[in-house]
Amino acid sequence: MKRKSTIPSITVKFVALAALVILWTQMPTIISGAVSLGLLWGIMVLGVFITYRVLDIADLTVEGTITFGASIAAQMITSGQSPALATAAAFGGGLLAGLVTGILHTKLRIPALLSGILTLTGLYSINLRVMGRPNMPLLPFKVSSVFTPLNDALEPLSRTFPELAKKGYLSGLSSVIVGVGCLIVIGILLYWFFGTEIGSAVRATGNNPNMIRAQGVNTSVMIILGLMISNGLVGFAGALIAQYQTFSDINMGQGSIVIGLASLIIGEVLFGTRSFRNTLISVILGAVTYRVIIALVIKFGLNANDLKLFVAATVTFALTLPQMQTYARTVIKSLKRPRKAGEPNA
């Protein structure tokens, strides 16, 4: 998507960062919580970006995959496996979910939207099987997560600055560090992959399948590959989210595709899509922005039950923004156009 922007995206980023810092000094716990969640969900949004923007497919598998990743991680961690291994397994589970949707879509010729719905419906039962129940808490087991070692390492910090810790300025530090670390590594890997010969072929498949088939690329394989990478990331994000919120729940994926799209569009509109690298960063920042906005509207009195309606309305608005801009421009143009001689008045 190309947008003409008069404000350089670097300025927008600076303003957004300044706003974030000001908000953080006012309500540190809420903002650091929102940023942590935003960063972890940002990994999922990168997955959504791959299907929705690169492959040009709205992949609903995401809703099942995020729970699948969370369930795998919760089950493995509570049965004594290492959190890192559990998180890696969740990535593997996501790859598999993507493979299933990919085969349904390309080999069995089921429309992409329906393929995703079929996989996510099947995953519901699988997730219940994996966890053995609808909700699996991690906390009562006193088990560790990928955040535990960092929490331990940061422990002395709150002892040194007890005042700061008490006001909440040190909360969520470990999850922010893990989130940023994961996003940097994943971002670099994605940037690299989509620059390679295979990655370029995946991008071309989403852009013009006819053209790339004529260049000898099997588009089915490229679509399957893209769906696998996307869902792998979503499963990975699910595992991290479960460890962050200390539980996995059968319904935690509900509405995640809308969250993904909201973050994606907010990121693109606010922070630009100049280049592939720029878009990756924008999309991640969009995920954080989305979480901060949600945290603020709840803080300022939106009933949490109305949240989904609010999000759906916001996404609808964001999706129609380009059309409205075009409409507004034609209206302005027609107003500005000087009336020609002989043309009737008004």
Add this chain to the structure above:
Amino acid sequence: MLDAKDVVKIFNHGTINEKTALRGVSLHLKEGEFVSVIGGNGAGKSTLLSAIAGVYGVDSGNISIDDRDVTRLPEHRRAKYIGRVFQDPMMGTAANMEIEENLALAARRGQLRGLKWGVTASERAEYRDKLRRLDLGLENRLTSKVGLLSGGQRQALTLLMATLRKPKLLLLDEHTAALDPKTAAKVLELSEELIHENNLTTMMVTHNMRDAIAHGDRLIMMYDGKIIIDVEGETKRNLTAKQLLDKFEELSGSSEADGNLLLG
């Protein structure tokens, strides 16, 4: 080079919309031969090209390229042998990708793609040289998105892409039909240049009788899913539009050619 034997293609087999597009077409192309294919709407010329390219399977008959039977090969596996330019300038390039990325995708046609970087520095220099020859100013816009180019520029780029890795067979499917006359002439001239320079075996489908007569060393006319006229050598060189029309009326018993074929 290219051998098509009794190729039959029926669309919507067994339904009320059944349409036999190719009724047993046989065609042999010699190495380096440049054939222009002409015919009215629904004559089967584009279907023939698509069948050769493998866009869809044929109902019966065989197609082989360079003595290799490709009848059952899917489109993407035949791409190794075939360079293509389409009627729609949007179809041959990826609009959201850069000019150099499009060229690099085409440079790897039919090759195994790996995890090497998609565009290398040495390629870039080569592309710049080749684009300079198109004389469209594209050599300085390697990283521009193809979507920003005009139809003519995109078609010239597609032509370059189709020939970047020398194809065994070049298929041009009415590739100038969507362009304005001046641009069409330029693209056609460029096609001629690339074909002669690389000695490419070529099939060029066209609606335009003048173009078909002026270009290529052989002319085929299709009518109702069959080849009804096939001239080459001296006869082709001396062919006039009038002769072609007369012959068409004589063979088909119809005068629809006047309306259907452009004299340009």
